[in-house]
Amino acid sequence: MSENNKDTGIVYLTRERLVELENELRELKVKGRAEIAQKIGEARGHGDLSENAEYDAAKEAQQHLEMRIGRLQQTLSRARIIQSKELPNDKIYILSKVELRDLKTNELVNYMLVSPEESNFEEDKISVTSPLGRGLMGKTEGEVVKIAVPVGTLEYKILKISR
Numbered sequence: 612m613s614e615n616n617k618d619t620g621i622v623y624l625t626r627e628r629l630v631e632l633e634n635e636l637r638e639l640k641v642k643g644r645a646e647i648a649q650k651i652g653e654a655r656g657h658g659d660l661s662e663n664a665e666y667d668a669a670k671e672a673q674q675h676l677e678m679r680i681g682r683l684q685q686t687l688s689r690a691r692i693i694q695s696k697e698l699p700n701d702k703i704y705i706l707s708k709v710e711l712r713d714l715k716t717n718e719l720v721n722y723m724l725v726s727p728e729e730s731n732f733e734e735d736k737i738s739v740t741s742p743l744g745r746g747l748m749g750k751t752e753g754e755v756v757k758i759a760v761p762v763g764t765l766e767y768k769i770l771k772i773s774r
Contacts, residue, residue, distance in 0.1 A: 710771040
């Protein structure tokens with residue numbers, strides 16, 4: 612299963628992440644736009660707009676806000692909810708939780724494979740499109756995998772796959 616299907620543009624998200632993105636979009640449209648409009652209004656009140664750094668900064672902030680809103684709208688328009696119970700447990704797929712042994716350091720590591728929109732390395736959520744994620748996709752318990760990453764080659768033994 613491809614996480615981010617290039618042909619259809621589908622973005623697979625968990626229900627929780629979909630709700631987070633919807634809430635962020637709503638917040639940016641209502642509160643974010645109101646705050647930017649207020650800043651632009653205040654900057655206009657300071658006189659000549661041609662040499663008004665506050666006005667320029669507020670307009671630039673408005674552009675960034677609108678770009679973020681556009682990206683969120685695009686993501687949400689292509690979003691499909693995926694649930695881990697819909698996927699088999701025999702191989703590593705999106706939403707798989709994996710326990711790995713680093714064969715170089717003997718360290719145990721745990722990751723959950725998620726969409727790029729949900730990845731968060733601090734929470735051990737890695738994107739299926741990252742080098743590590745791509746290297747693990749489709750693998751089974753007991754397999755030893757060598758994965759080329761920017762800092763070299765990682766070598767793991769897959770100890771456990773769960774949902």
